[in-house]
Amino acid sequence: xxxxxxxxxxxxxxxxxxxxxxxxxxxxxxxxxxxxxxxxxxxxxxxxxxxxxxxxxxxxxxxxxxxxxxxxxxxxxxxxxxxxxxxxxxxxxxxxxxxxxxxxxxxxxxxxxxxxxxxxxxxxxxxxxxxxxxxxxxxxxxxxxxxxxxxxxxxxxxxxxxxxxxxxxxxxxxxxxxxxxxxxxxxxxxxxxxxxxxxxxxxxxxxxxxxxxxxxxxxxxxxxxxxxxxxxxxxxxxxxxxxxxxxxxxxxxxxxxxxxxxxxxxxxxxxxxxxxxxxxxxxxxxxxxxxxxxxxxxxxxxxxxxxxxxxxxxxxxxxxxxxxxxxxx
Amino acid sequence: xxxxxxxxxxxxxxxxxxxxxxxxxxxxxxxxxxxxxxxxxxxxxxxxxxxxxxxxxxxxxxxxxxxxxxxxxxxxxxxxxxxxxxxxxxxxxxxxxxxxxxxxxxxxxxxxxxxxxxxxxxxxxxxxxxxxxxxxxxxxxxxxxxxxxxxxxxxxxxxxxxxxxxxxxxxxxxxxxxxxxxxxxxxxxxxxxxxxxxxxxxxxxxxxxxxxxxxxxxxxxxxxxxxxxxxxxxxxxxxxxxxxxxxxxxxxxxxxxxxxxxxxxxxxxxxxxxxxxxxxxxxxxxxxxxxxxxxxxxxxxxxxxxxxxxxxx
Numbered sequence: 001x002x003x004x005x006x007x008x009x010x011x012x013x014x015x016x017x018x019x020x021x022x023x024x025x026x027x028x029x030x031x032x033x034x035x036x037x038x039x040x041x042x043x044x045x046x047x048x049x050x051x052x053x054x055x056x057x058x059x060x061x062x063x064x065x066x067x068x069x070x071x072x073x074x075x076x077x078x079x080x081x082x083x084x085x086x087x088x089x090x091x092x093x094x095x096x097x098x099x100x101x102x103x104x105x106x107x108x109x110x111x112x113x114x115x116x117x118x119x120x121x122x123x124x125x126x127x128x129x130x131x132x133x134x135x136x137x138x139x140x141x142x143x144x145x146x147x148x149x150x151x152x153x154x155x156x157x158x159x160x161x162x163x164x165x166x167x168x169x170x171x172x173x174x175x176x177x178x179x180x181x182x183x184x185x186x187x188x189x190x191x192x193x194x195x196x197x198x199x200x201x202x203x204x205x206x207x208x209x210x211x212x213x214x215x216x217x218x219x220x221x222x223x224x225x226x227x228x229x230x231x232x233x234x235x236x237x238x239x240x241x242x243x244x245x246x247x248x249x250x251x252x253x254x255x256x257x258x259x260x261x262x263x264x265x266x267x268x269x270x271x272x273x274x275x276x277x278x279x280x281x282x283x284x285x286x287x288x289x290x291x292x293x294x295x296x297x298x299x300x301x302x303x304x305x306x307x308x309x310x311x312x313x314x315x316x317x318x319x320x321x322x323x324x325x326x327x328x329x
Numbered sequence: 330x331x332x333x334x335x336x337x338x339x340x341x342x343x344x345x346x347x348x349x350x351x352x353x354x355x356x357x358x359x360x361x362x363x364x365x366x367x368x369x370x371x372x373x374x375x376x377x378x379x380x381x382x383x384x385x386x387x388x389x390x391x392x393x394x395x396x397x398x399x400x401x402x403x404x405x406x407x408x409x410x411x412x413x414x415x416x417x418x419x420x421x422x423x424x425x426x427x428x429x430x431x432x433x434x435x436x437x438x439x440x441x442x443x444x445x446x447x448x449x450x451x452x453x454x455x456x457x458x459x460x461x462x463x464x465x466x467x468x469x470x471x472x473x474x475x476x477x478x479x480x481x482x483x484x485x486x487x488x489x490x491x492x493x494x495x496x497x498x499x500x501x502x503x504x505x506x507x508x509x510x511x512x513x514x515x516x517x518x519x520x521x522x523x524x525x526x527x528x529x530x531x532x533x534x535x536x537x538x539x540x541x542x543x544x545x546x547x548x549x550x551x552x553x554x555x556x557x558x559x560x561x562x563x564x565x566x567x568x569x570x571x572x573x574x575x576x577x578x579x580x581x582x583x584x585x586x587x588x589x590x591x592x593x594x595x596x597x598x599x600x601x602x603x604x605x606x607x608x609x610x611x612x613x614x615x616x617x618x619x620x621x622x623x624x625x626x627x628x629x630x631x632x633x634x635x636x637x638x639x640x641x642x
Contacts, residue, residue, distance in 0.1 A: 087546070095543070095547075097540055100540040102544065103559050104541070104638075105563055105638060115548045150638040152638070166544075
């Protein structure tokens with residue numbers, strides 16, 4: 001059953017030079033306990049999508065339209081108070097920058113306690129005990145000492161563990177992780193990803209993972225949604241997507257990933273790049289959003305925007321030319 | 330921490346010594362001969378000479394300074410030329426009203442200015458923000474005595490809600506004491522409130538952009554908790570600094586305010602002493618104010634460590 005159903009999400013920002021359509025008509029769903037990855041390059045609207053789900057977009061200048069149904073409720077129709085009861089409780093979020101995402105002047109313990117006290121109605125002692133439990137769970141040594149420490153006394157990896165502890169403290173149904181490992185050392189990245197997966201299973205949460213790191217996607221996601229210029233251009237189960245990407249943009253993304261050890265094997269080739277830039281989202285786009293950068297683009301692409309079409313099992317892509325069900329491996 | 334406070338206390342000694350030297354030099358820098366002033370209009374040159382000798386004004390500068398400092402270190406601020414009372418006694422009598430006025434003003438400022446600044450920052454660009462900031466400009470531009478007379482006219486003379494002037498010690502009850510201080514505190518606090526509200530707004534605007542505020546929202550915290558706990562504590566360092574610096578403003582403003590509202594405090598004493606060229610009293614008061622100011626600065630530095638755990642000495 002779908003835990004989250006997003007339909008025709010449009011998040012627009014009013015700017016002095018016109019309306020910026022950061023997210024323009026995106027629909028997707030997340031099942032209970034599932035891990036969905038949203039990938040795309042910087043500025044494709046993946047972070048704005050996640051912020052919109054939490055209604056953390058300042059309005060104005062932003063404006064969110066469409067529908068976001070979570071556990072049967074349309075989040076966009078809730079009052080601020082009802083929305084607050086969901087944030088940090090049913091849906092919680094981990095951000096990219098562990099160095100700046102924790103409040104520097106409050107103790108780690110207080111920052112974990114807060115959500116428990118607001119959402120679960122725990123008193124200070126109970127919340128403190130639970131906070132220590134959470135720190136143990138995310139693998140922080142000496143949790144009893146650490147709860148009384150401040151963020152600047154912790155390393156980057158430790159801080160991201162604390163963020164995870166805060167996010168999971170109330171056992172949310174959905175965890176949104178916005179580039180949770182981008183700012184961390186590679187060795188720490190793997191630990192944090194593993195931790196997120198372990199805890200997700202424990203709590204039974206679904207995850208929306210926002211990333212541009214396809215290695216991470218392959219590792220932990222079950223389904224992938226590719227975004228480009230504020231729209232969804234392709235969606236498929238992870239194995240299917242890596243095996244037979246249909247959209248030229250997805251193919252470009254996969255082609256731009258360096259292969260470890262290729263120079264040793266003597267098979268080094270120039271990394272494929274996607275020429276050009278993301279279109280200006282403040283101007284109306286006719287035709288396919290990717291047409292300007294696509295090697296295969298024709299007049300058809302420049303005039304008519306392709307709709308999302310079934311291209312394989314649970315696999316959709318928005319491209320006039322992506323072959324339908326070509327590969328059946 | 331304790332060793333830091335001790336070190337800071339020791340470090341204030343040279344500051345106080347320089348202040349003392351400066352204060353003492355006043356006597357020599359200022360025009361007019363104190364001996365002539367004390368002796369009065371009808372005195373003969375012999376009378377003036379006698380007074381000069383009895384006050385030690387004929388001795389060399391350094392010797393006068395040395396013995397003056399020596400006496401101060403023993404708690405003796407000298408004797409008023411005009412009233413013949415010990416300066417410390419005179420200051421002691423006037424300390425209560427001034428201290429009361431300053432504390433009430435300080436509390437009023439913090440209670441009014443900080444929330445105003447926070448709300449202005451939260452609603453930045455809105456009508457409320459512009460109204461608050463407009464009010465702040467207004468508060469800046471009006472001199473203390475204008476505000477004072479306006480308040481006294483409206484609330485004391487016309488509406489008769491509060492007394493026009495005077496002072497009642499706290500020993501006679503909390504309300505009689507406070508009643509006399511409300512209008513002076515508002516008059517004196519206007520500039521101060523404007524200053525602190527502006528700084529609070531600026532500091533909060535910056536803090537509200539930070540990632541941890543977004544985290545706080547994502548945790549489902551209410552607006553009040555986000556503004557007054559997560560944001561304000563981070564904005565506290567500049568605010569505390571300005572509140573501290575403002576105490577110097579208060580000292581200057583208290584002199585005028587006490588005159589407007591006829592409060593028998595140090596401000597009045599200062600003016601009277603200046604008019605009478607009562608040097609020992611002037612010196613005593615300036616020394617006291619300097620000492621208070623140095624102390625306030627120390628307190629500001631200590632407050633930093635309370636609001637921001639990253640600051641350690």
